[in-house]
Amino acid sequence: MSILHGESYKPRNGFTRWLEKRLPIIGLIYPAFVTFPTPRNLNYAYTFGGILLVCLMIQIISGIVLSMHYTPHVDYAFESIEHIMRDVNYGWLIRYMHANGASMFFLAVYIHIFRGLYYGSYKEPRELLWIIGVMLYLMMMATAFLGYLLPWGQMSFWGATVITNFFSAIPFVGDAIVEWLRGGFSIDNATLNRFFSLHYLLPFMIVGVVVLHIWGLHVVGNSNPTGVELQKKEETVPFHPYYTLKDGFALVLFLMLFALFLFYMPNVLGHTDNYIKADSLVTPAHIVPEWYFLPFYAILRAVPDKLLGVLIMFASIGVLFILPWLDTSPVRSAAFRPLYRQFFWIFVFVCLGLGYMGAMPPEGLYLTMSRLLTVYYFFHFLFVLPVLGFFETPRPLPASIMPSVLDTEGKGDVDEGA
């Protein structure tokens, strides 16, 4: 794919010539992040990859600073968080940044994932890129779950109790596995220590997998809102300055939203019970996970059987791994798939609905609704997507991405769908 080869780096002064001869590191980065040929028609939905990178950096930097003041011990963890909030210079800022940063991270990843679903980014040749992305999402969930135990509040304790107990659903060895995970008969000091260790480790493993994600991206190239593959070099622009600036502008808007939470409502996304120190003898009246886990929590509770509930909850993420082979339509972008476009939006509302049900008590109408929505969630992947490819008549695809670039009115085929 020669279209995807950015102009290579030419050292201009003595030092860079000397360096490149011995370690061609600039030459490695330059064609990948400066001159990398990028489709000319990417819209703002495509800026969330860059935003996610910044989110990861914010979590790592704020996390390293928090670790300097935090004590992973059952007797001190809760107090050390209060110490960070009250005594440490700007401790409140860094901690709120980390806690709300996790939420912003998930907001960005959800937009990024739904962008992929809308434009069919998971289709050939980007299946592996998509799968690596789902792995990143799983690692993020694991990291956030581990981190949530660290403040040692009531929700920390009981959330970790419920989630480690998922494994007790495994026949025969379940209880042994749960004890092994916790290092005790209940969530205790051993658990807190190992969660801290792994919470520190996982983000750096995420960095490694992000490198694979970007490497894979640079082999197959960006998809674009038309879903039509690039044909000529003229259809691209170098990543810098065109997309560094576009991504940068989107990032500024995103950070404004972040700042709104950080400075004006730093606790609305959290749960008040987590300001009560963990008590192993009292379960809070309502255990709810952080908002970004709510849809999965709703699926778990929708199933009246313990083992089945856990399996179906994991399957709801697992199904994303085989999505590239479930969608039978050869057309990528929903802009040219009139029926899929409607099913896409129905699916978005089903996911939001599941999130709402996850926050409500599991009884009466809420329970019925979560069951219906859970069934539809799987119906979408296992029935709608495979069948739609055979019945839907796609709109005619343009010969190249150029009409969508030249249509300055923004009324072209593509923007209508976007």
Place this chain on the structure above:
Amino acid sequence: MSESDVTELGRRDFLYIATGSFAAVGLSLSAWPFISQMNPDAGVQSLASVVVDLEPIEIGQSITVKWQGKPVFIRHRTPKEIEVSRSVSVLSLIDSDARNENLPGADASDENRVANPDWLVAVGICTHLGCIPVSGAGELGGWLCPCHGSIYDASGRVLKGPAPENLLVPPYVFESNSKIRIG
């Protein structure tokens, strides 16, 4: 290829495979300490037992004590609660096993769940996903789990899912009429 070449090759193959297998076995064995260290350590394991004085617990009252880091419910049941618990047919229960560590394999009749009809002793951990059920909140004066709505009766038996099992009865003995030792 001459005869001697073939045997030479076979010998090298053997050495190659043998060395490789030793390395593989050694590597997997050396993984064991790293897996095993995650299990409960000696301090956690040391089976601390607790002795509870039942004297101050009024009829109808339920207390929670801590045993091995887990909550244990001790309930002084009312005559009504005993009567209702005894009248339940084992066949109508979700879990027909007594789940009594003192009587392994027994069925879930109320007689098999308690050593003394006045006192129910059970680990207060919901058998669904481990929350602590709230006393008196369910029907029949049993327990209601706030997490996903499981209900247990005054014998600690599950009446309504998603919990699959009755509350576990821990090993315990009456040391005197008003004292029990758990563990």
